[in-house]
Amino acid sequence: MHRGLARLLWRALALLSVLLGLIGIVLPGLPTVPFLLLAAWAGGKGWPALETWLLNHPRHGPAIRRWRERGAVPRRAKWAATGMMTLSASLLALSAAPLAVKLGTPAVMAAVAIWLWRRPEH
Incomplete structure (x- = not known):
């Protein structure tokens, strides 16, 4: 290129x-x-x-x-991200989205949350 x-x-x-x-x-x-x-x-x-x-x-x-x-992520950011993912998953569960989306998306969010909480904080 x-x-x-x-x-x-x-x-x-x-x-x-x-x-x-x-x-x-x-x-x-x-x-x-x-x-x-x-x-x-x-x-x-x-x-x-x-x-x-x-x-x-x-x-x-x-x-x-x-x-x-x-590779540090502050605890406050971890809580904010986890809260937003939880809210998003809750709203998705109440939506008319297909079942695969209702199950798959929260699974991906859970994997991201686990990864995020394993990052150092300081």
């Missing part, structure tokens, strides 16, 4: 991730930090200035650095 095109695609992914992270600030249920983690990673591939800005951001920079250094 042409080097300039690759850099453009990394930048596009980084910008899209930042945009989704910004939307997550105001939209309940859409996480912010995972999108900023993705943005920092993509920025590191094609937009080092954006990566540096995210790593030094006063609010979200520490979470990105903790993840990069130790």
Whole structure:
């Protein structure tokens, strides 16, 4: 792949991730930090200035650095994610979704919750 095109695609992914992270600030249920983690990673591939800005951001920079250094997720974030997954599974159970979706989606969420709670916190 042409080097300039690759850099453009990394930048596009980084910008899209930042945009989704910004939307997550105001939209309940859409996480912010995972999108900023993705943005920092993509920025590191094609937009080092954006990566540096995210790593030094006063609010979200520490979470990105903790993840990069130790794979750490704060306990508060674990509880928030678990609560949102539980709420989502409950609403899904009350919906008209097919039975496979009603069973499969909570199973995936449970696997994610187990993985998440096994991550270090500090």
